[in-house]
Amino acid sequence: xxILIIGREADPxxxxxxxxxxxxxxxxxxxxxxSSQDMFLKYYHTSIIHKVLFRLGFKCIYxxxxxxxINEVKEFQPDILWVFKGMxxxxxxxxxxxxxxKVPIFNFNPDNPFFFSGxxxxxQNITQSINLYDHHFTYERLVKVKFDSLGLSASLLPFGYxxxxxxxxxxxxxxxxxxxxxxxxxxKHRIKFLTELANKGIKIDLYGNDxxxxxxxxxxxxxEPVLRNEFWMVLRKYRVQLNMMxxxxxETHNMRTFEIxxxxxxxxxxxxxxxxxxFEEGTEIYLYNDLDECIFKINKLLKLGFKSAALxxxxxxxxxxxxxxxxRDRTEQVLLKFNEYLGGV
Numbered sequence: 001x002x003i004l005i006i007g008r009e010a011d012p013x014x015x016x017x018x019x020x021x022x023x024x025x026x027x028x029x030x031x032x033x034x035s036s037q038d039m040f041l042k043y044y045h046t047s048i049i050h051k052v053l054f055r056l057g058f059k060c061i062y063x064x065x066x067x068x069x070i071n072e073v074k075e076f077q078p079d080i081l082w083v084f085k086g087m088x089x090x091x092x093x094x095x096x097x098x099x100x101x102k103v104p105i106f107n108f109n110p111d112n113p114f115f116f117s118g119x120x121x122x123x124q125n126i127t128q129s130i131n132l133y134d135h136h137f138t139y140e141r142l143v144k145v146k147f148d149s150l151g152l153s154a155s156l157l158p159f160g161y162x163x164x165x166x167x168x169x170x171x172x173x174x175x176x177x178x179x180x181x182x183x184x185x186x187x188k189h190r191i192k193f194l195t196e197l198a199n200k201g202i203k204i205d206l207y208g209n210d211x212x213x214x215x216x217x218x219x220x221x222x223x224e225p226v227l228r229n230e231f232w233m234v235l236r237k238y239r240v241q242l243n244m245m246x247x248x249x250x251e252t253h254n255m256r257t258f259e260i261x262x263x264x265x266x267x268x269x270x271x272x273x274x275x276x277x278x279f280e281e282g283t284e285i286y287l288y289n290d291l292d293e294c295i296f297k298i299n300k301l302l303k304l305g306f307k308s309a310a311l312x313x314x315x316x317x318x319x320x321x322x323x324x325x326x327x328r329d330r331t332e333q334v335l336l337k338f339n340e341y342l343g344g345v
């Protein structure tokens with residue numbers, strides 16, 4: 001089976017994680033990423049002129065990307081096309097690829113294809129292409145319900161985590177930091193919630209893009225984004241790892257849902273059906289419904305003894321292992337669906 005993944009190859013990307021695990025099964029020569037998003041970002045950030053032209057509606061970079069994609073399909077001859085999100089791909093390109101190459105086309109959108117919460121979360125290419133995919137993977141239960149109501153083929157593919165044994169072992173020797181941490185980028189909802197926490201005396205360390213420019217508070221310290229090994233070290237070493245949902249995804253789960261327990265972190269997350277489904281509240285995860293409950297549980301976790309905190313970390317990690325929440329396990333689910341469309345076992 002030859003699979004062409006369309007999306008992003010630069011770190012960090014979910015596409016790259018799936019490529020790695022698919023290659024373990026099928027061989028490196030049979031898995032390739034067409035980095036459509038990297039091509040766009042390189043063009044867009046090259047100069048202010050490119051940004052202005054794009055915002056004015058001159059989408060020449062999209063035409064270039066789509067032309068290159070068609071040539072890539074001709075050369076690579078994949079059995080499966082797997083599009084991640086798909087903002088750069090024209091509906092006509094998908095239509096022509098289905099018609100001319102008879103190749104099943106799958107989609108996975110790590111945001112919500114029906115609700116765009118920002119300029120980077122979707123565009124008309126996504127909206128107009130929904131009916132053109134043979135199958136949609138979605139992490140979001142309510143999105144799956146929407147696909148079902150439209151008569152479109154879809155299945156749930158939750159997020160996961162992928163951590164080497166070496167990184168996990170390295171994370172264990174860190175000294176614990178008795179503070180709250182949040183790893184992610186700003187939006188107005190997060191800024192408001194974090195400021196309210198800080199106003200109540202909660203000390204917070206933030207890791208992400210531009211936090212120092214959008215929030216200033218004596219109880220908040222902003223750091224640059226963390227990537228690769230450092231990302232996992234930060235998730236592990238703080239006593240409380242705060243999770244916050246995005247406006248397009250208020251009621252299910254997100255990537256941090258599995259990444260935090262995957263490295264043995266202590267997660268304080270919104271009280272959603274998914275979080276209760278995947279982890280046991282009070283032993284593997286802590287949940288909050290509002291600001292007051294969040295503050296109460298932060299203080300509770302910060303006051304725990306080292307041994308009690310260690311038991312939460314162990315329980316969370318064990319659940320992630322035993323229930324097969326890794327991306328290697330998710331890849332098995334993906335391959336079953338691919339084989340189904342190719343007439344395999």
